[in-house]
Amino acid sequence: MSKSNQYGLILAGGRGTRFWPRSRRARAKQVLSFFGERSLIQQTVYRLSPVIPPERQWILTSAALVDVIRKQLPEIPKRQILAEPAQRNTAPAIGLAAHILHSLDPDAVFGVFPADHLIAKEAAYRKLVRAAFREAEQGRIVVLGVQPKWPETGYGYVEFPRESQPGIASPVKSFREKPDLATARKFLAAKRFYWNAGMFFWRADTVLNALREHLPKTATLLAGLPGAGSRAFPSRLKSVFPHCENISIDYAVMEKAKNVAGISTGDIGWNDVGSWHAVYELARRDADGNAVRGDALVTESSGNYVDAEGKLVALLGVRDLVVVDTPDALLIADRSRSQQVGDLVKLLEKQKRDHLL
Amino acid sequence: MSKSNQYGLILAGGRGTRFWPRSRRARAKQVLSFFGERSLIQQTVYRLSPVIPPERQWILTSAALVDVIRKQLPEIPKRQILAEPAQRNTAPAIGLAAHILHSLDPDAVFGVFPADHLIAKEAAYRKLVRAAFREAEQGRIVVLGVQPKWPETGYGYVEFPRESQPGIASPVKSFREKPDLATARKFLAAKRFYWNAGMFFWRADTVLNALREHLPKTATLLAGLPGAGSRAFPSRLKSVFPHCENISIDYAVMEKAKNVAGISTGDIGWNDVGSWHAVYELARRDADGNAVRGDALVTESSGNYVDAEGKLVALLGVRDLVVVDTPDALLIADRSRSQQVGDLVKLLEKQKRDHLL
Numbered sequence: 001m002s003k004s005n006q007y008g009l010i011l012a013g014g015r016g017t018r019f020w021p022r023s024r025r026a027r028a029k030q031v032l033s034f035f036g037e038r039s040l041i042q043q044t045v046y047r048l049s050p051v052i053p054p055e056r057q058w059i060l061t062s063a064a065l066v067d068v069i070r071k072q073l074p075e076i077p078k079r080q081i082l083a084e085p086a087q088r089n090t091a092p093a094i095g096l097a098a099h100i101l102h103s104l105d106p107d108a109v110f111g112v113f114p115a116d117h118l119i120a121k122e123a124a125y126r127k128l129v130r131a132a133f134r135e136a137e138q139g140r141i142v143v144l145g146v147q148p149k150w151p152e153t154g155y156g157y158v159e160f161p162r163e164s165q166p167g168i169a170s171p172v173k174s175f176r177e178k179p180d181l182a183t184a185r186k187f188l189a190a191k192r193f194y195w196n197a198g199m200f201f202w203r204a205d206t207v208l209n210a211l212r213e214h215l216p217k218t219a220t221l222l223a224g225l226p227g228a229g230s231r232a233f234p235s236r237l238k239s240v241f242p243h244c245e246n247i248s249i250d251y252a253v254m255e256k257a258k259n260v261a262g263i264s265t266g267d268i269g270w271n272d273v274g275s276w277h278a279v280y281e282l283a284r285r286d287a288d289g290n291a292v293r294g295d296a297l298v299t300e301s302s303g304n305y306v307d308a309e310g311k312l313v314a315l316l317g318v319r320d321l322v323v324v325d326t327p328d329a330l331l332i333a334d335r336s337r338s339q340q341v342g343d344l345v346k347l348l349e350k351q352k353r354d355h356l357l
Numbered sequence: 358m359s360k361s362n363q364y365g366l367i368l369a370g371g372r373g374t375r376f377w378p379r380s381r382r383a384r385a386k387q388v389l390s391f392f393g394e395r396s397l398i399q400q401t402v403y404r405l406s407p408v409i410p411p412e413r414q415w416i417l418t419s420a421a422l423v424d425v426i427r428k429q430l431p432e433i434p435k436r437q438i439l440a441e442p443a444q445r446n447t448a449p450a451i452g453l454a455a456h457i458l459h460s461l462d463p464d465a466v467f468g469v470f471p472a473d474h475l476i477a478k479e480a481a482y483r484k485l486v487r488a489a490f491r492e493a494e495q496g497r498i499v500v501l502g503v504q505p506k507w508p509e510t511g512y513g514y515v516e517f518p519r520e521s522q523p524g525i526a527s528p529v530k531s532f533r534e535k536p537d538l539a540t541a542r543k544f545l546a547a548k549r550f551y552w553n554a555g556m557f558f559w560r561a562d563t564v565l566n567a568l569r570e571h572l573p574k575t576a577t578l579l580a581g582l583p584g585a586g587s588r589a590f591p592s593r594l595k596s597v598f599p600h601c602e603n604i605s606i607d608y609a610v611m612e613k614a615k616n617v618a619g620i621s622t623g624d625i626g627w628n629d630v631g632s633w634h635a636v637y638e639l640a641r642r643d644a645d646g647n648a649v650r651g652d653a654l655v656t657e658s659s660g661n662y663v664d665a666e667g668k669l670v671a672l673l674g675v676r677d678l679v680v681v682d683t684p685d686a687l688l689i690a691d692r693s694r695s696q697q698v699g700d701l702v703k704l705l706e707k708q709k710r711d712h713l714l
Contacts, residue, residue: 020671021671299700299701300694308687311685311686311687312685312686312687312710312713313686313687313689314378314686314688314689314701315689315690316688316689316691316694316697316698317690317693317697318678318689321675321689323689325682325687327668328667328668328669329668329669329670329671330665330668330669330670330671330682330687331671331673332672332673332675332678332689333671333673333675334673334675337657337673337674340674344654344656344671344673347654347656348654356669
């Protein structure tokens with residue numbers, strides 16, 4: 001079923017500070033398991049496995065996360081789980097992957113997948129991934145456009161032609177940055193604007209060509225690297241990568257490239273699990289709307305999310321809270337403030353409380 | 358200043374379940390320090406020390422608490438910190454103390470003091486204690502009546518004669534059980550009903566006589582005990598005490614005795630610290646009304662009480678909560694529900710979660 005020149009690149013460099021205090025530098029969102037046993041990155045890898053076997057999946061992450069990811073994913077060869085020497089957004093990361101894959105397999109075509117999203121309808125999703133690979137093989141840059149469910153202002157959008165159909169590639173008309181609410185509402189009503197979920201497909205040489213054209217400095221730096229298997233590679237990467245431009249692939253390439261095709265999805269149950277509130281919404285809840293991970297004694301309380309390790313949590317007369325307990329930090333937030341949790345982490349950074357980050 | 362026949366009996370047998378999860382069987386309310394460094398029982402002992410030196414203070418408590426109390430109060434001779442063989446309310450406890458003190462000092466006069474109350478105005482309070490001892494020396498039963506501050510329905514009341522004055526003994530007209538709110542309001546308005554705070558003063562022989570008259574079975578059982586210093590005492594106490602009647606001194610004696618004198622207080626800053634809400638009210642608070650014991654990061658939150666050991670607690674957009682964190686249990690309650698915390702403990706007992714009690 002899968003073609004041997006098809007690869008996966010899972011981008012797992014994020015910190016996920018909105019999931020503090022459960023998320024830490026060395027235990028970021030993508031390696032946490034909010035639902036069931038598997039972490040988000042494990043779910044991402046296993047979801048793709050029928051299309052891209054683990055032996056052809058590559059993961060780019062931060063130095064702090066390499067060890068835990070290697071442990072969680074023994075199916076993926078260790079050398080394919082790489083730490084970026086510095087955090088440099090998606091363009092250099094994807095460029096680096098293209099360089100490596102092209103040096104190993106000049107015919108390589110690969111998909112880019114965020115490590116920390118949820119997709120409920122896996123079979124439908126894999127069908128789209130296969131279609132995207134077919135387009136990419138032909139030298140196109142392919143983006144998946146996720147069917148929007150509400151007028152979200154936190155995502156970028158992909159504009160499709162009026163006549164486009166789900167699952168079938170069409171030329172992308174434009175990329176739109178995060179809109180204001182009025183624009184987002186118009187997008188939703190127009191039914192041809194889709195969420196840009198950061199899933200792209202292309203040949204490795206297509207990426208390298210696009211970078212040469214649109215991001216020449218980074219392209220040159222990466223082109224100077226030796227082959228990925230060579231002895232000099234790690235140290236050269238360490239000295240070169242920090243000089244790459246800190247820019248997203250969206251700004252650097254997608255918005256400028258001419259040959260971009262889009263494949264829009266139907267409802268694939270996509271969720272970027274952006275906050276504790278999102279986790280609450282996705283979790284199993286009791287009749288009073290409480291979602292509990294761990295052991296809780298709940299009295300006259302409703303709408304709460306509780307995540308505690310090895311301890312009893314007693315709730316008495318409280319509503320709509322997020323309670324996350326860890327050995328050294330406890331968060332108690334109004335659920336509607338979930339987006340602000342990342343600000344707490346910034347505050348802790350300012351206060352130099354490194355042991356809590 | 359103090360007379361050598363004056364003794365203190367501190368009753369420290371309670372469990373204080375409303376302070377779960379901080380309070381446990383072996384760490385009950387009286388041995389916890391909610392304010393500053395000292396526990397409530399330490400504060401009680403040191404508050405009385407200028408009138409009754411520690412060498413003449415006795416403590417009755419439960420087997421689970423003897424060790425921690427002995428540790429907290431090295432000033433009190435170990436043999437004067439006794440475990441009741443069974444929990445039998447105040448009448449048998451006071452009777453036992455009277456028996457012991459009378460066997461050691463036939464002239465003994467003693468005051469009874471709950472271990473877990475707060476009294477802010479200590480000098481004024483000690484003046485009242487001294488006055489109470491003087492009355493008790495003369496063979497009277499003396500009760501302290503605490504000036505009420507609100508129409509409390511959770512306490513019993515002592516009725517004083519219209520012409521009575523604070524600090525001066527008068528014959529008590531009646532004891533009233535916990536009133537309903539309408540009655541409590543009338544009591545407050547009448548200005549001659551005082552809170553019964555469980556502080557009594559009497560000669561040991563007065564107590565023994567009163568028990569013989571009003572609680573003959575218990576009186577006989579206690580009279581059969583050998584002297585407190587004797588070798589047979591502990592085992593005999595163990596077999597006899599559980600047969601004593603399970604009744605409070607209020608019901609057993611105070612409400613029936615004829616020779617009861619009352620001394621009413623002015624404002625002595627008395628507080629029975631009955632719940633987390635009471636602790637919150639007594640604690641130091643920031644401008645937003647948050648009281649924190651431990652380390653907290655408070656954002657857009659107000660009116661919260663936080664008590665956590667060795668961990669950062671981050672509050673985000675929450676109001677009027679009680680948060681008490683311990684290594685194996687975490688309580689998050691609406692502050693107005695503080696009275697219900699004891700019910701959680703009953704629930705845990707039903708569920709036989711003994712390790713959490």
